[in-house]
Amino acid sequence: MTTLHPISLTVNGQTYERQVEPRLLLSDFLRHELGLSGTHVGCEHGVCGACTILFDGQPIRSCLAFAVQANGHNLTTVEGLAQSQTELHPIQQAFWEAHGLQCGFCTPGILMTLVPFLEENPSPSEADIREAISGNLCRCTGYQHIVDAVKLAAEKMK
Amino acid sequence: MKPAPFDYQAPHSLEEALALKAQYGDDAKFLAGGQSLIPAMNFRLVQASLLVDVNGLPSLDFVREAHGGELRVGALTRQRKLERDPLVARHAPLLRETMPYVAHPQIRNRGTLGGSLAHADPAAELPVIAVALGARLRAQSMRGDRWIAVEDFFKGLFTTDLAADEMLVEVALPALPPRTGTAFVEFARRRGDYALMGVAAVVTLDGDGICQQARLVYLNAGEGPVSAQQAAGLLRGEKPSASVIEAAAASAGDEINPMGNVHASPDYQRHLARVLTRRTLTLAFERAQQNRN
Numbered sequence: 221m222t223t224l225h226p227i228s229l230t231v232n233g234q235t236y237e238r239q240v241e242p243r244l245l246l247s248d249f250l251r252h253e254l255g256l257s258g259t260h261v262g263c264e265h266g267v268c269g270a271c272t273i274l275f276d277g278q279p280i281r282s283c284l285a286f287a288v289q290a291n292g293h294n295l296t297t298v299e300g301l302a303q304s305q306t307e308l309h310p311i312q313q314a315f316w317e318a319h320g321l322q323c324g325f326c327t328p329g330i331l332m333t334l335v336p337f338l339e340e341n342p343s344p345s346e347a348d349i350r351e352a353i354s355g356n357l358c359r360c361t362g363y364q365h366i367v368d369a370v371k372l373a374a375e376k377m378k
Numbered sequence: 379m380k381p382a383p384f385d386y387q388a389p390h391s392l393e394e395a396l397a398l399k400a401q402y403g404d405d406a407k408f409l410a411g412g413q414s415l416i417p418a419m420n421f422r423l424v425q426a427s428l429l430v431d432v433n434g435l436p437s438l439d440f441v442r443e444a445h446g447g448e449l450r451v452g453a454l455t456r457q458r459k460l461e462r463d464p465l466v467a468r469h470a471p472l473l474r475e476t477m478p479y480v481a482h483p484q485i486r487n488r489g490t491l492g493g494s495l496a497h498a499d500p501a502a503e504l505p506v507i508a509v510a511l512g513a514r515l516r517a518q519s520m521r522g523d524r525w526i527a528v529e530d531f532f533k534g535l536f537t538t539d540l541a542a543d544e545m546l547v548e549v550a551l552p553a554l555p556p557r558t559g560t561a562f563v564e565f566a567r568r569r570g571d572y573a574l575m576g577v578a579a580v581v582t583l584d585g586d587g588i589c590q591q592a593r594l595v596y597l598n599a600g601e602g603p604v605s606a607q608q609a610a611g612l613l614r615g616e617k618p619s620a621s622v623i624e625a626a627a628a629s630a631g632d633e634i635n636p637m638g639n640v641h642a643s644p645d646y647q648r649h650l651a652r653v654l655t656r657r658t659l660t661l662a663f664e665r666a667q668q669n670r671n
Contacts, residue, residue, distance in 0.1 A: 222383045225386060242383075243383050243384060266417050272484055275487070278458070283420070284412055284416045285412060288386055289431060291388075
């Protein structure tokens, strides 16, 4: 049995304190310890992008970090996007309106990739958008409606 | 899959980190960005008794200019920072040009320069760039520190000159001579995937436009970053032309030693190397002629 390490971190504005085994992946910590199951786990080797979250504001793969490394850091997951239970984030709204998802498995990771991307690139070209989501695999949509949704989101966020 | 159990330490000083590595040697691994190490642990290809997390050592995260226009980069510098840092763009445009090819932004936000070099994956871009630019690498241990020339650093598949108690702490990229052009091109089936083939070119012209110096370095072309020395030799003393470039490209395709994989046979990789060498050299010579780096 390895030692448990105490960690304290902020997720979606809320502070959590937990004891974690070093080998616990950040993705599993979010889902199983905090019950934030919006962060999806696909490949667990950094290819699919489904587990993308914001780590101090920057998108990372939560399957390629250990929970113990999040000690003292500020995380945002897909649950932290919408301002309230009734109002979606503009990117979520755009994905709904433009049919940017089918099964929805990849959607949380794509949304979390896009938040900082659209903040930095308020008027992205289609090529920019495709480049930005290149690290997120979607096996349903063929990406066309995702690209449309991102264009719509950019309009909404202006 | 989940990693096998391990102990974890997150030291707050370099000395502490080096003391742990001195104590545990090969049983301990440094955890920097973890973007290669953690997947390998998830698949249980790697099992370490102890991870020494160096992310709490900000003294290893820097980009600065040293004397003579040399660029000094701390080993813990994130790849995303290399992509965006104005000093990198000015001093090492080849590094800047290559960064967007390194996996995806989500990976580059965590992945570090030192981590990629110490991992020594033959399919990775950063070792190729280090060789192409003639980098020097500083290794530190409790015994002291030493600079390693990049030619002596990479020792084969996932193997470097670093001893069990050493940490790669800093990378120095020398200033490029005037009339030098650099370029990097790779081919991957999908953006951000490991490339099937890639090549960095660094060429220097003299005042008459004759090629004085040339380096061609390939990824996925052998057991480490592979320098095509015969091909580079065909360029030296020549005025850049389509036929000179063609000859070098043909030679490089023969000279490298790609191992093939599920997506590409060695023959196809050699073919890619010829095509990419042509494109990369054309760009690098154009840039050298424009005196633009």
